Amino acid sequence: MRQRTRRAILDAAIALWSRDFSASLGDIAERAAVSRSTLHRYFPERQALVDAALAEAVAAIEREGEKALVGCRTAVDELSALMRAGIDNGDAILFLFSDPNRFAGNPYWDESEDEDVLGVITRAQAEGGIAADVTPGWILGVFYSLIYTAAEAIASDQLPRHRAVDVAVRTFLHGVGSGDSGAH
Amino acid sequence: MRQRTRRAILDAAIALWSRDFSASLGDIAERAAVSRSTLHRYFPERQALVDAALAEAVAAIEREGEKALVGCRTAVDELSALMRAGIDNGDAILFLFSDPNRFAGNPYWDESEDEDVLGVITRAQAEGGIAADVTPGWILGVFYSLIYTAAEAIASDQLPRHRAVDVAVRTFLHGVGSGDSGAH
DNA sequence: TGAAAATGAGACATCAATGTGTCATTCTCG
DNA sequence: CGAGAATGACACATTGATGTCTCATTTTCA
Structure with a gap:
């Protein structure tokens, strides 16, 4: 599960940010079918998600x-x-x-x-x-x-x-x- | 002057937003060599500048x-x-x-x-x-x-x-x- | 089954961008 | 020159995104 969630978040981030880099973390969490809490557990800061x-x-x-x-x-x-x-x-x-x-x-x-x-x-x-x-x-x-x-x-x-x-x-x-x- | 300023702001907005739509109004004002106050006089809201x-x-x-x-x-x-x-x-x-x-x-x-x-x-x-x-x-x-x-x-x-x-x-x-x- | 891990929900605090004002200064042009 | 327009420099409130925390619930797996 751990890896699957991480992957879902990364895929969502790439999919959304590829079209609009101003998409919020909330948007990405929603796209990944994950709560914003979970997203922050995997990537404490926005920059961490950008880097990943x-x-x-x-x-x-x-x-x-x-x-x-x-x-x-x-x-x-x-x-x-x-x-x-x-x-x-x-x-x-x-x-x-x-x-x-x-x-x-x-x-x-x-x-x-x-x-x-x-x-x-x-x-x-x-x-x-x-x-x-x-x-x-x-x-x-x-x-x-x-x-x-x-x-x-x-x-x-x-x-x-x-x-x-x-x-x-x-x-x-x-x-x-x-x-x-x-x-x- | 009025028209020149407006034009400078629009040019700056298009130049910056064409590369990064998350560029701030402050960035645009700086690029246009204009204060943020002036920018807001011409375009009261961000959306107004987007539309223009x-x-x-x-x-x-x-x-x-x-x-x-x-x-x-x-x-x-x-x-x-x-x-x-x-x-x-x-x-x-x-x-x-x-x-x-x-x-x-x-x-x-x-x-x-x-x-x-x-x-x-x-x-x-x-x-x-x-x-x-x-x-x-x-x-x-x-x-x-x-x-x-x-x-x-x-x-x-x-x-x-x-x-x-x-x-x-x-x-x-x-x-x-x-x-x-x-x-x- | 039952403990540990993972997640969701939500209350906050923080921060940067945005929006709104005032006032002084600079410029334009009659 | 001098009045009015335009601008710059702030101060401040507002707002949405972000970051931190706690606690309940669900899922996973030994």
């Missing part, structure tokens, strides 16, 4: 990202797999990146995931699967933006999950142009 | 979008122009769309801009410039996401403004793939 949610979100992304990479042959394959994993953890992505400065200086803020993805991107550029005349930083931003957009489309029932993943990967690689106009 | 900022952001987007459309020949041209205009008003875009539910039910919340862009998108699909096998809703989401990403890249000095616009439009139409792999 941050650590949990980072861990989830790393964990799922790791799993997604098995069996990939090219760097582009890896990016597609990471995008799928990111969409499946849309709340965590959104929570981490909705405000790039929110966690600046927080010891639990870990940019290694950024570094990992950037590595895959530069590798994909070297392999010729990703345009080499655009900065990796821009590509990383597009990568996360499309994950966000796909997660949002799923959450609002605009697209089924599998369709959202396909369309996001396709948009990432080829854009939404018809394809018959000359690429740059 | 919302109305101002909507108006700015509509106004700049309108201006951007002159001289466009194709619907794809219009989308490119709208994207440029959006990036130039990145704070307003971000403020309006960072939380799609924040302004639900607010009388100043106007979805007509959404409708306008959706119209251009379907027109572009009919003209053959935009893929017709993807939902307009998805394309709209990608459109705004790339505006956000470009505005963020500019704000963090990763890309100069003109370069960000170019790269965003190109990504919108052709993605970040190298282009020599078969498009869908």
